[in-house]
Amino acid sequence: MGRILVWLAVGAAALLVLFAVAMRVPAVEDRLLDKALEQNFTSRAAPLLDGDGLKVFFCGTGSPLPSKARAQTCTAVFAGGRFYLVDAGTGSWETIAAAGIPGGKLGAIFLTHLHSDHIGDLSEANLGSWVGGRAGRLAVYGPAGVERVVDGENEAFALDNGYRTAHHGESIAPTATAGMVAAPFASEAANVIFDEGGLTVTAFPVGHFPVVGAVGFRFDYQGRSVVISGDTAYSQTLVENAKGADLLIHEAQANHIVAKMGAAASKAGAANTAQILADIPSYHTSPEEAARAANEAGAEWLVLTHLTPAPDNPVAKRIFMRGVSKVRPTNVRLAEDGMAVLLPKDGAVAFAFF
Numbered sequence: 001m002g003r004i005l006v007w008l009a010v011g012a013a014a015l016l017v018l019f020a021v022a023m024r025v026p027a028v029e030d031r032l033l034d035k036a037l038e039q040n041f042t043s044r045a046a047p048l049l050d051g052d053g054l055k056v057f058f059c060g061t062g063s064p065l066p067s068k069a070r071a072q073t074c075t076a077v078f079a080g081g082r083f084y085l086v087d088a089g090t091g092s093w094e095t096i097a098a099a100g101i102p103g104g105k106l107g108a109i110f111l112t113h114l115h116s117d118h119i120g121d122l123s124e125a126n127l128g129s130w131v132g133g134r135a136g137r138l139a140v141y142g143p144a145g146v147e148r149v150v151d152g153e154n155e156a157f158a159l160d161n162g163y164r165t166a167h168h169g170e171s172i173a174p175t176a177t178a179g180m181v182a183a184p185f186a187s188e189a190a191n192v193i194f195d196e197g198g199l200t201v202t203a204f205p206v207g208h209f210p211v212v213g214a215v216g217f218r219f220d221y222q223g224r225s226v227v228i229s230g231d232t233a234y235s236q237t238l239v240e241n242a243k244g245a246d247l248l249i250h251e252a253q254a255n256h257i258v259a260k261m262g263a264a265a266s267k268a269g270a271a272n273t274a275q276i277l278a279d280i281p282s283y284h285t286s287p288e289e290a291a292r293a294a295n296e297a298g299a300e301w302l303v304l305t306h307l308t309p310a311p312d313n314p315v316a317k318r319i320f321m322r323g324v325s326k327v328r329p330t331n332v333r334l335a336e337d338g339m340a341v342l343l344p345k346d347g348a349v350a351f352a353f354f
């Protein structure tokens with residue numbers, strides 16, 4: 001028996017050596033590369049773009065506090081074969097591209113407000129959807145001030161647009177569809193700002209003082225509803241506009257962790273960072289408060305996003321979610337970059353990853 005085990009071990013070692021050698025043979029390397037490229041360019045996003053109902057894809061679940069696992073805030077909502085971004089934080093377009101979502105299917109961008117971590121990838125979304133074949137200039141809906149942001153982006157990338165058209169030609173980078181167009185809306189009260197193909201988008205005010213014009217959005221399509229809070233302290237207007245929603249996507253800031261971070265920053269002599277960490281609890285919502293808002297709204301599911309600080313390991317997630325189960329014991333989870341929520345017209349809510 002002992003000899004058999006020895007020979008088995010020798011055989012296994014020999015196979016490992018042969019495998020290591022084979023992996024260095026150019027023909028084998030090229031074959032592996034070809035298979036990887038074939039998989040990479042095969043669309044994996046069909047479940048998001050096909051079928052009925054609403055779908056949601058989390059293209060950014062982080063915050064300005066750095067995380068290697070999360071882009072800054074961005075949520076994609078799919079309806080009728082197109083998708084719409086709510087905010088476009090830095091790094092989020094890379095998440096979309098990595099999931100195999102065709103950029104040309106982008107219908108519009110809706111900005112909850114104009115903080116840097118919500119607009120940092122506007123240029124990437126613009127470029128990716130432009131050369132991806134979108135039909136016209138990219139509409140960017142936002143509260144007052146969105147015109148300045150869009151005009152500035154268009155000017156900043158005007159030369160780049162020209163270079164790309166000159167290089168790739170009008171068929172790939174057409175001059176007529178280059179750039180973005182601002183679509184400002186009133187943010188003082190709830191109002192429908194988009195109504196196309198059965199999809200309605202309602203903007204409603206939330207509390208993010210001293211930011212002026214901060215809003216959340218409600219998407220309604222084929223009897224399904226998704227509400228996205230944007231950045232806000234606990235907000236009664238959000239509760240009112242999220243009534244009966246199938247899915248409430250709410251920002252969450254673990255203030256008990258932020259307080260510890262502030263104390264550590266102060267002890268280390270990082271006075272500016274400590275002051276910032278002391279300021280931010282006043283205009284964000286804790287996980288427990290988000291759970292209470294979901295309960296009061298009667299939302300079927302609550303998904304927490306724009307996570308501050310990003311809980312990127314199991315221990316951090318447990319600390320982040322302390323107290324939530326006492327408020328809302330079921331149908332609540334943390335968002336992850338690449339996670340999707342599928343809400344078919346007739347059927348149960350399902351979760352997937354792309």
